[in-house]
Amino acid sequence: MTSEKRGFGHYVLAAFFGLFVLFLYGPLSTILILSFQGPDGGLTFPMNGVSTRWFANLFETQAVGDFGGSFTRSFLLGLMVMITTVVVSLLGGLAFRRRFVGSTALFYVTIASLVVPSILVSLGIGLLFQVTGLRPAWYTSGFGAHLTWTLPFGLLIMFAVFNRFSPAYEEAARDLGASPWQTFAHVVLPMITPPLVGVGLFGFTLSYDEFARTLMTSGSFNTLPLEIYGMTTNVTTPVLYALGTVTTAFSFAIILTALIAIAIINRRRLMASGA
Amino acid sequence: MTIAHRAAPYLQALPLTLILGVFLVVPIAVIVMVSFWDYDSIRIYPDFVTFNYEETLLSWVTWKTYLNTLKFTAIVWAITLFVGFWVAYFLAFHVRTATMQTVLFLVCTVPFLTSNIIRMISWIPFLGRNGLLNTALVDAGIVPQPLEFLLFSEFAVVLAMVHLYTLFMVTPIFNTLMRIDRSLIEAARDAGASGFQILTNVILPLAKPGIAIGSIFVVTLVMGDFITVRFMSGGQSASVGLMMANQISLLQYPAAAANAVVLLAVVLMIVAGIVRLVDIRKEL
Numbered sequence: 279m280t281s282e283k284r285g286f287g288h289y290v291l292a293a294f295f296g297l298f299v300l301f302l303y304g305p306l307s308t309i310l311i312l313s314f315q316g317p318d319g320g321l322t323f324p325m326n327g328v329s330t331r332w333f334a335n336l337f338e339t340q341a342v343g344d345f346g347g348s349f350t351r352s353f354l355l356g357l358m359v360m361i362t363t364v365v366v367s368l369l370g371g372l373a374f375r376r377r378f379v380g381s382t383a384l385f386y387v388t389i390a391s392l393v394v395p396s397i398l399v400s401l402g403i404g405l406l407f408q409v410t411g412l413r414p415a416w417y418t419s420g421f422g423a424h425l426t427w428t429l430p431f432g433l434l435i436m437f438a439v440f441n442r443f444s445p446a447y448e449e450a451a452r453d454l455g456a457s458p459w460q461t462f463a464h465v466v467l468p469m470i471t472p473p474l475v476g477v478g479l480f481g482f483t484l485s486y487d488e489f490a491r492t493l494m495t496s497g498s499f500n501t502l503p504l505e506i507y508g509m510t511t512n513v514t515t516p517v518l519y520a521l522g523t524v525t526t527a528f529s530f531a532i533i534l535t536a537l538i539a540i541a542i543i544n545r546r547r548l549m550a551s552g553a
Numbered sequence: 554m555t556i557a558h559r560a561a562p563y564l565q566a567l568p569l570t571l572i573l574g575v576f577l578v579v580p581i582a583v584i585v586m587v588s589f590w591d592y593d594s595i596r597i598y599p600d601f602v603t604f605n606y607e608e609t610l611l612s613w614v615t616w617k618t619y620l621n622t623l624k625f626t627a628i629v630w631a632i633t634l635f636v637g638f639w640v641a642y643f644l645a646f647h648v649r650t651a652t653m654q655t656v657l658f659l660v661c662t663v664p665f666l667t668s669n670i671i672r673m674i675s676w677i678p679f680l681g682r683n684g685l686l687n688t689a690l691v692d693a694g695i696v697p698q699p700l701e702f703l704l705f706s707e708f709a710v711v712l713a714m715v716h717l718y719t720l721f722m723v724t725p726i727f728n729t730l731m732r733i734d735r736s737l738i739e740a741a742r743d744a745g746a747s748g749f750q751i752l753t754n755v756i757l758p759l760a761k762p763g764i765a766i767g768s769i770f771v772v773t774l775v776m777g778d779f780i781t782v783r784f785m786s787g788g789q790s791a792s793v794g795l796m797m798a799n800q801i802s803l804l805q806y807p808a809a810a811a812n813a814v815v816l817l818a819v820v821l822m823i824v825a826g827i828v829r830l831v832d833i834r835k836e837l
Contacts, residue, residue, distance in 0.1 A: 287748070291643040295657075298640050301716065302664045305675035308685065312678050322683045366568045373565035384566060387573050393769065393824055394577070395777020397794050398813045402580025405587050405806060408597075422576035429569065483666040489780055494801060506670050510784065519678075522671040529667040537659070 306526065313519035321516060332520035344505065345521065351416055352502035356486040358421055363428040363481030364474055370429075371436025392430040396490035399426050404494030415497035423491040428484050432477045439473045468547075472540045479536035483529060581817070588810035597806050605811035615796070615812075619819070622792045625707075625782070626775045629714045633771050634764065636715065637722025641763075642756075644723075645730035658727065665720045673713050673784050680704040680712075705787030713785045718774050722767035729763030730756070765831035769824050776820050 312319075316327025336345055370388075374381060403423050407414045414420070447469070451461040489503040496504060502525065509518055591600040609615050640661065648654045664672065679685050680703040687699035702708055733756065741751045779794030793816050800809035 288647055291639060291647055294639055295643045298636060298719075299660060302661065305679050305716070306664065306667075306672065308678045309671070309675045322678045322681050323685060323688065362572075366572065369565040369567075370569040373562040373569075376562045378562040378566065380570075381562075381566070384570055384573075387578065388569070391573055391577050393773050393820065394581070395773060395794065395816060395820060397777055397779055397797055398584065398817060399577065399580065401797065401801060401806075401809055401813055402584045403576055404801075405810065406580045406583045408806075409583060409587070422572065425572050426577050429572065433569070479666070487666070487668040487670075489670060490777075493798070503668060503670055506668070506674075507780070510670070510674060518674060522668075522674055526667050526671055530663070533663055533666055 309519040309522050310526075312516055313523040315516040315519070319516060321514065321518075332515065332517045333524070335515075335517045336520050336524065344500070348500045348502045348505035349525075351499060352486050355416055355421060355424065355501060356482040358417065359424045359428055359485035360478045360481040362421075362425060363432045364478045366425075366429060367432030367436050367477050368470075368474065370433050371440050374433075374437065375440055388430050388433055391426045394426075396427070396488075397493070399423055400491050400494040407495075413497060414495050416492070416495075416499060416501055419495035419497065420492050420501065423495040424485040424488055427488060427491055428481045431480050431484065435473055435477050435480070439470055443469070472543050475536050475540050475543070479533065482532060486529065486532075584810045584813050587807050588814050590807045590810075592805060592807045594804070596804075605807045606815075608808065609811045609815055618791045618793055618796050621790065622776060622794075625710065625714065625778075625792065626772055628711050629718065629775050630768060630771050632711070632715050633719045633722045634768065637719050637767060638726055638760070638764070640719070641723050641726035641730055644727055645733075661720060661723055669717055670780070670784075672717060673781060676709065676713060676716075676785070677704065680709060705785065705789060707786060707790050709785040710782055710790060713781050714775055714778065717781065718771050721770035721774065722764075725766035725770070726760055726763040729760045733759050761831045762833045765827050765833050769827055769833075772823055772827075773820055776816065776823070 308323075311325070312321070312323070313332055314328050314330065315325060315332065316329050317331045319326030374385070400423060403419050404414060407419050412418070443466075447465050448461050451465045456464070487503060488501075489507065492501050492504055500508065506518075506521060506525070509521065587597065588605050589601050589603065590605075591598045591602050644654055644657055644661075648657060677684070681687070682699050682701065682704070684704070686703060687696075690696045691699060737755055737759075738751055741755050746754065777794050779792060779798045782790055782792040782795050783798070793812065797809045797812050797816070800806075800812065
């Protein structure tokens with residue numbers, strides 16, 4: 279770190295950063311508070327008493343549609359996308375460590391996957407299924423649509439990892455007589471586990487929250503974001519905020535789990551190398 | 554070298570190639586194909602007609618919608634660039650310990666990993682007619698009655714987009730700033746450069762690739778957006794994505810497909826323009 283004097287500019291920037299964080303979290307905290315609105319309360323302040331009525335309301339199917347079902351679908355889809363993203367990004371990252379015919383084209387297609395607007399992917403996959411007479415479903419067309427969004431992120435993270443990865447470790451393993459598989463499983467894989475957890479986190483949360491790419495690809499059953507969007511047009515009670523609070527708390531729990539996992543792996547490694 | 558050794562990268566790249574082929578390349582080809590098809594109110598028919606493009610390109614509404622979308626893009630781009638740069642600058646140069654840097658960066662990243670729709674909904678209690686901001690303004694005597702334009706307006710659209718997309722600017726810029734060799738800045742200071750000169754002559758030129766990548770993200774996200782425009786404008790504003798979404802809901806798939814091809818062409822031209830201005834390959 280450079281040791282600059284902390285002048286006026288520093289405090290202006292710090293205040294700016296603080297405002298930015300407030301801007302990010304302020305609205306989220308208002309719906310957290312308002313989801314505990316009293317039974318007669320409305321969508322805005324003031325609080326009309328405090329209750330957990332709107333959370334109870336969530337689990338009555340008549341009130342908000344199919345919350346349980348759509349949550350289960352989104353959760354399973356998130357897991358499928360997470361596992362696939364980790365495996366495919368890891369393999370892709372390994373492939374790009376060497377030159378192969380078509381690598382440039384594959385790289386550009388991967389970047390294009392980020393740049394092409396989501397609604398185009400949604401429309402394209404929806405039309406593909408229609409033209410070929412296949413029935414779209416969240417676990418086929420929806421699954422593929424989500425992968426077009428998560429895989430580029432996963433691959434870019436793997437690029438960043440392997441760019442800084444010294445081949446000396448693998449050479450040492452090979453010199454000691456390790457087979458390619460042993461080198462990968464005992465040397466490379468343990469070293470890149472923390473970023474792989476990060477890739478998994480991205481895979482799960484991006485899929486769990488995805489809306490535009492699911493719009494035309496989910497088939498007859500809604501995922502959670504589609505269900506929430508449907509609610510915004512016909513639900514005018516704080517149950518909307520209760521749903522927002524529950525799903526956001528779930529996202530936070532997932533993020534926290536991933537961060538703790540990374541921290542534990544890093545600490546174990548530190549202790550192992552210190553011993 | 555054994556055959557297995559040489560085949561390895563192809564096998565490793567195969568799943569990625571297959572998935573992107575089936576779910577990205579082929580669907581875009583299908584969009585191009587269907588954009589030449591005919592349709593009625595029930596179904597679409599294989600054909601080769603160009604009127605989907607004629608209707609799209611010759612309509613005054615399309616041009617107005619594109620202009621409106623470009624307006625959103627320009628405004629959101631300018632604001633996210635300004636906010637994103639200074640947030641990244643603060644994180645990279647004004648936070649002293651690496652741990653604190655990681656923590657603060659995570660604080661910025663976490664909302665990005667939660668639902669966009671919930672984040673839009675969360676503006677209602679703040680911006681609504683009886684929302685926090687209006688109540689505060691009226692109570693303070695700044696305005697006589699609640700402002701109507703806060704929620705369900707173009708202002709709300711821009712605000713929500715800045716809220717949703719600024720992180721896409723922060724991350725790449727933060728990355729490039731962290732890679733700037735600190736001795737360059739010290740050298741500039743030793744040579745008598747002022748803080749402003751260091752910013753414009755050393756930091757900004759070196760941050761260009763990050764700015765370009767962030768810009769590509771923000772521009773493509775805003776150009777293709779329909780959900781934020783629909784939700785935050787309350788149906789009072791238009792965007793290309795929203796126009797497509799409406800055509801899709803009316804089952805006018807060939808019209809939506811023609812629109813999609815035009816949108817893709819415009820987005821790719823903007824991206825090509827950015828890549829021409831700034832070489833981003835070193836960053837990837």
